[in-house]
Amino acid sequence: MSILVGKDTKVLFQGITGSAGGFHADQCIAYGTSVVAGVTPGRGGQTWTGASTKKNVPVYDTVKDAVKQTGANTSCVFVPPPAAADSILEAIDAGVELVIAITEGIPVADMLRVRRVLDAQTGPKKTRLIGPNCPGVITPGAACKIGIMPGHIHRPGRIGVLSRSGTLTYEAVFQLTSLGLGQSTAVGIGGDPINGTDFVDLLQLFNEDPETDGVIMIGEIGGTAEEAGAEYIKKHFKKPVAGFIAGTTAPPGKRMGHAGAIISGGKGTAAAKIAAMTEAGVKMAPTPTHMGETLKSLLK
């Protein structure tokens, strides 16, 4: 039944009373997502109303209150960078199962702390973080969209999409939909150097998901997450994978927008990632326009 989010997902929006948070909460509701609560410290007791859907959502002061009152199991973080890491930590503390952080520009020192808390979790109920600096997660078959992706380009189906880049995720999804291939779940893991969930974690979930027949994996220069993903694919992944790596023409030493997208010390080049993925049996798309076709060519 897809991965991460589905029919049982009940979402709270941290930062729902902000302009971006409110706009996207409204868009998510319009898509069909069950948005049950908002959290804005100091605004507890108020009601937020979606501009287009007119849906009323109760606002709470704390995530704990929101979870207790509404049974929310997923949080979407739209809080601006200075307070975003604290908001993620608050959601972890409240025991929210899945936290999806959209916020771009969180200081890496703050993410070090968040990462430490995530890594230190014990017991059966661990919080998973997606992002930050990501478009979010969508499962079209359950009409569940949590994030900023344009909902209308998606179709229910059996292909998984995982990507470090937001707009390249849309690109891949749009191509799949145009080719008549729907998506089980599409996930953006975000472009920051320290994030919550990496390719390997998601590949494991897609591998075990009976409703996913194949995946498109989209990486970019910087770091070694793609190489680690390739290693996992080679050893464990049972389904066809099409791939693409952005940044073949990026010069070393120059940060390409994302805090994580930089070739430094000869590491993180597109060539090395393409080689690792090809070696793992991933079929690489020659251009970003060919991601959908490449995946389609692998299906029986």
Place this chain on the structure above:
Amino acid sequence: MNIHEYQGKQIYARYGVPHPKGIPAFSAEEARKAAETLIAETGNEVVVVKAQIHAGGRGKAGGVKVAKGAAAAEEKAKALLGTTLVTKQTGPEGKKVNRLYIEQGLNLEGARELYFSMLIDRETRRVTAIASAAGGVDIEEVAETHPEKILKVVLDPAVGFAAHYARQLGFGLELKGTAMSEFVSLCSKLYDLFLEEDCSMLEVNPLVITGDNHVICLDAKVNFDENASFRHPEWDALRDPEEEEPTETEAKEAGLSYVKLDGNIGCLVNGAGLAMSTMDIIQHYGGSPANFLDVGGGATKDQVTKAFRIILTDPNVKGIFVNIFGGIMKCDTIAEGVIAAAKELGLKVPVVCRLEGTNVEKGREILANSGIAVMPAANMAEGAQKIVELAKSGAAKG
């Protein structure tokens, strides 16, 4: 964000990190005065005149001169100021020297030069400290040829740079006595500095163990995490505009992410990944991108106009490829921005525009009814092929 060595050492001073005395100088006269002050304070005639540029490898490129006496320091300063240093890290165009740092000369007889750095390690998702007995030289070369000479510890943020981590490095570096205890204390201070100042990288190369077994940081290479600028208003004063590409600074101020490249096709894209792959696809079809430009998720009409202006400051640009897949970004906003820019700037180069996503119909309609010659493209590949053709014919016409 990079800062100069002398600025890094001013930060060292605040954290009690041992380093030689020094004074920045912006002219030869200031260099002489600085040297006089240092000589009076230390009783040592020898000073070092160091070029301040945002690149390593200065020593090898002739950017560090030893002088005996203030008059000699003034002369060395005169010779260095205004020259262009080409180091391994500057690229062939080099960097012009506008600032100097005059530092007390140290007795390095019997001294050892080590390497020390800390960085955000993406693989471990923690801060990693790196040290090597082979300091003072190109560490990347050491890492390649003698990886066993590179020592590493991964620091747990819950405990910080605990003494046992520091000792682990210290024993590897064969430190003893005062040097070991000073090194342990230094690691803890540098870690505090790293986190509190929001560094993404901090490098001390060389870290010197003096002949009488004391630890001293001879260099400071500090790199800040730009995401944390909201809590560091003091960074504005540390920026050196002469070290930055002016258009890149202008773009940053407008909330755009822009990197200038050598080609002739301007790119205006939303999203870093899509912007990179737009460069890639232009090259794939035989063209050459003039820039990376990400207008971000929430760009306004005004920002799109600014983006066009920035792209057009590059005289090499023979065509512009607008490639937008709207998420947060609405296609009608982009279309209005394209039209406003075309009217305001009197666009003379061809523009190919590919729009997809939120409000796409509205965006395409606005472009079609604008009376401006913007060529539509159905997808990225088609758009890239079109703009490569147009730029080629434009370039042929001169």
